[in-house]
Amino acid sequence: MQQVNLGMIGGGTVGSGVFHAWQKNGDLLAARLGIKISFRKIAVKAIDEPRAYPIAPELLTTQWQEVVNDPEIQIVIELVGGTGIAKTMVLGALAQGKTVVTANKALLSAHGPELFAAAAKSGVNLYYEASVCGGIPIIKALREGLVANQFPAIYGIVNGTCNYILSRMKFEGADFATVLAEAQKQGYAETPPDLDIDGHDAAHKTGILGSLAHGFWVNHHQIHTEGIREVSKIDMEFAAKLGYTIKLLGIVKQAAVKNPGRKTLVQVSVYPALIPSAHVLANVNQVFNAVFVRGDIVGDTLFYGRGAGKDATASAVLSDVADAAQDLKHGNQMRVPPFVPTAQAGKVVPLDEVISQYYVRFSVVDKPGVLAKIAAIFAAANIGISSVFQPEGDEGASVPLILMIHDAPNAAMRKALARIAKLPAVKAKPVMFRVENLE
Amino acid sequence: MQQVNLGMIGGGTVGSGVFHAWQKNGDLLAARLGIKISFRKIAVKAIDEPRAYPIAPELLTTQWQEVVNDPEIQIVIELVGGTGIAKTMVLGALAQGKTVVTANKALLSAHGPELFAAAAKSGVNLYYEASVCGGIPIIKALREGLVANQFPAIYGIVNGTCNYILSRMKFEGADFATVLAEAQKQGYAETPPDLDIDGHDAAHKTGILGSLAHGFWVNHHQIHTEGIREVSKIDMEFAAKLGYTIKLLGIVKQAAVKNPGRKTLVQVSVYPALIPSAHVLANVNQVFNAVFVRGDIVGDTLFYGRGAGKDATASAVLSDVADAAQDLKHGNQMRVPPFVPTAQAGKVVPLDEVISQYYVRFSVVDKPGVLAKIAAIFAAANIGISSVFQPEGDEGASVPLILMIHDAPNAAMRKALARIAKLPAVKAKPVMFRVENLE
Numbered sequence: 001m002q003q004v005n006l007g008m009i010g011g012g013t014v015g016s017g018v019f020h021a022w023q024k025n026g027d028l029l030a031a032r033l034g035i036k037i038s039f040r041k042i043a044v045k046a047i048d049e050p051r052a053y054p055i056a057p058e059l060l061t062t063q064w065q066e067v068v069n070d071p072e073i074q075i076v077i078e079l080v081g082g083t084g085i086a087k088t089m090v091l092g093a094l095a096q097g098k099t100v101v102t103a104n105k106a107l108l109s110a111h112g113p114e115l116f117a118a119a120a121k122s123g124v125n126l127y128y129e130a131s132v133c134g135g136i137p138i139i140k141a142l143r144e145g146l147v148a149n150q151f152p153a154i155y156g157i158v159n160g161t162c163n164y165i166l167s168r169m170k171f172e173g174a175d176f177a178t179v180l181a182e183a184q185k186q187g188y189a190e191t192p193p194d195l196d197i198d199g200h201d202a203a204h205k206t207g208i209l210g211s212l213a214h215g216f217w218v219n220h221h222q223i224h225t226e227g228i229r230e231v232s233k234i235d236m237e238f239a240a241k242l243g244y245t246i247k248l249l250g251i252v253k254q255a256a257v258k259n260p261g262r263k264t265l266v267q268v269s270v271y272p273a274l275i276p277s278a279h280v281l282a283n284v285n286q287v288f289n290a291v292f293v294r295g296d297i298v299g300d301t302l303f304y305g306r307g308a309g310k311d312a313t314a315s316a317v318l319s320d321v322a323d324a325a326q327d328l329k330h331g332n333q334m335r336v337p338p339f340v341p342t343a344q345a346g347k348v349v350p351l352d353e354v355i356s357q358y359y360v361r362f363s364v365v366d367k368p369g370v371l372a373k374i375a376a377i378f379a380a381a382n383i384g385i386s387s388v389f390q391p392e393g394d395e396g397a398s399v400p401l402i403l404m405i406h407d408a409p410n411a412a413m414r415k416a417l418a419r420i421a422k423l424p425a426v427k428a429k430p431v432m433f434r435v436e437n438l439e
Numbered sequence: 440m441q442q443v444n445l446g447m448i449g450g451g452t453v454g455s456g457v458f459h460a461w462q463k464n465g466d467l468l469a470a471r472l473g474i475k476i477s478f479r480k481i482a483v484k485a486i487d488e489p490r491a492y493p494i495a496p497e498l499l500t501t502q503w504q505e506v507v508n509d510p511e512i513q514i515v516i517e518l519v520g521g522t523g524i525a526k527t528m529v530l531g532a533l534a535q536g537k538t539v540v541t542a543n544k545a546l547l548s549a550h551g552p553e554l555f556a557a558a559a560k561s562g563v564n565l566y567y568e569a570s571v572c573g574g575i576p577i578i579k580a581l582r583e584g585l586v587a588n589q590f591p592a593i594y595g596i597v598n599g600t601c602n603y604i605l606s607r608m609k610f611e612g613a614d615f616a617t618v619l620a621e622a623q624k625q626g627y628a629e630t631p632p633d634l635d636i637d638g639h640d641a642a643h644k645t646g647i648l649g650s651l652a653h654g655f656w657v658n659h660h661q662i663h664t665e666g667i668r669e670v671s672k673i674d675m676e677f678a679a680k681l682g683y684t685i686k687l688l689g690i691v692k693q694a695a696v697k698n699p700g701r702k703t704l705v706q707v708s709v710y711p712a713l714i715p716s717a718h719v720l721a722n723v724n725q726v727f728n729a730v731f732v733r734g735d736i737v738g739d740t741l742f743y744g745r746g747a748g749k750d751a752t753a754s755a756v757l758s759d760v761a762d763a764a765q766d767l768k769h770g771n772q773m774r775v776p777p778f779v780p781t782a783q784a785g786k787v788v789p790l791d792e793v794i795s796q797y798y799v800r801f802s803v804v805d806k807p808g809v810l811a812k813i814a815a816i817f818a819a820a821n822i823g824i825s826s827v828f829q830p831e832g833d834e835g836a837s838v839p840l841i842l843m844i845h846d847a848p849n850a851a852m853r854k855a856l857a858r859i860a861k862l863p864a865v866k867a868k869p870v871m872f873r874v875e876n877l878e
Contacts, residue, residue, distance in 0.1 A: 147758050
């Protein structure tokens, strides 16, 4: 039986998870692939650091160069994370002609094209299934399973921490700060939580999905990113009454813009949005992730699973290892290249030009004439109001006023809201979320 | 650029869908794969039969042998269906050294091992993504994306016709016969509807999923199969009140049995079951399919999409064509073989030995003592009742009595129900559905 040797850099939570999964199912993998996969060396921060699962001590080293430079190692798994030393490690392994498997979304997001070029130069592959949505084989789905499709729309719940918080807010009527604090205690949210809560982690993943789907590399700074700090209990409740659920979405869609040009214009954004509660995507709860992919041929599909955690991530890492091992067995170079620019490459459209629908909540003084003033500003901006709700409620000096807004460009909406915010009767910064009907 | 030539047998609904998808996205496929894929010949029943999409007439022939025997054709797509002439065609193409792509679940279900052996003998591959759940890339997910996992449980909504009928019954409170008749009018159900309604189509697909997941071939006759004819409006309503939704499930799970032996015992069944309404699988509605896959490493995953239809199926067929074309480009033989028997192969356990939970509805005479008699029979069989509901209701001479039953072997349950059915106070055949809590 063919033999393939692995090296791994990183032996913490995910690294020990990968080792454990290989210990458990290595024989099964060998039977399925006809390839014996063995670990040869694992570089860690400290030999005796605490781990989720034990790693055979004779495999451990604290020198990552020993992994990258070992001529017997054919595949290097990088689980260090971040964009610093991890980049040196990955480039080093590729330069040595080793296939690299990484779970590092931040690194790909920051340096994808450079890494892919290095892989191509060395004629080896760079696999990254684990970088987006942990155990969900979404990279393989986009690159292989749905390869015959164009992708008019992708909506992903790609951050488990945010989905956990929003799910608890929905089902328990709890407010954001309370749930966040509890999530931090339970280990579902980090301290500080900014990378998750402010949407940056989701943006890393959304950029990778967008790049794969549309054949041009989406730069991180092109992704309009909003987090979930502004989602309040009251918004969750009103959304539910209107038949919607609020989810943080990574969105990649062929943009509805006013003056489309020849190139495909693609909206790539991360923001909390109202989606129909009956939709399967709205029923993805707790820490689960899901990516709703619309293909022009296949129609609507959805891929669901755990987006993080040592075991789910290990499943994705080992599936990449299996593909890489098959490449070695069959002498394939770049059978499925990590990223393929396509001729019809498009570009990211600024969110200001994108046309969206909106839910807006104002805190207003409870007296006649306020709605008329707000409506006049929207009318002047040529923005149509589709419905108005003034629920019973007592916020002391002010009351909530909720408007659902027809299709309007984001720039026009932004400017109108800025004007409305200055009205004396408007007592707080307007809260605005987009509505995605997934149609 | 490398060139690959396709032949296709079958130019009806799905065949013309494949041709249309290729016309639309062939250039994109070429860009993504670095391979130009061309159609060379398409065998059809009649040149001028009506088609969903037109096919270039110069490609058409009525002689399937012209496709199988054309030395320029490297990949043959079989879309004829059935287990008769289609088998001859597939074996013929394999014997000629051509890779075969098929959507034919009935053929695989009946003759899988023979076809795989023929493929192995010729050193070519046999792809069948389109045979299970149309556009959902579930075969690729099990074989590649989740390759590092054992599969303790798989629950699939794999028949769109049944899911459409059950969805309408749930949301409209309609009864089975009415919805079936309408579905037949609208083309969502065939006439006669038996293949779908009685679970046979689901059994074909479930057998293929079970075989892939557990590494031994599941024969069609080993699959306990029940359809949805017995699901009534009243059951749908009571299930909802108890927090459940009734779905037809294809089930492949490591069995809960009383005396497990050394081999993995696998339950492979198709039946309508109550599943928790809040679960993502319960929210898969209308004609959509979904497969809920539990991996021992990855945890819970779900794959959702259209399970049938010319376009969704075309997406799957072309993804197989892409894989086959990559094999040809890279000179791979059987990179991912169609089916790999594994050492730890298990066996299918008879349903009688499987332990399930149950929902049972009796039609009983409305007088004291009936429940006591029923409970006594269950007690004698060592079957525990977890709850009893006697809803208000007027069925004339009888009233409904609903019991939820704890874990009990199917044989014991079957025998107890047969005894209960003979009680004079029991006025109709008891209705029994299993409860799958997906835990």
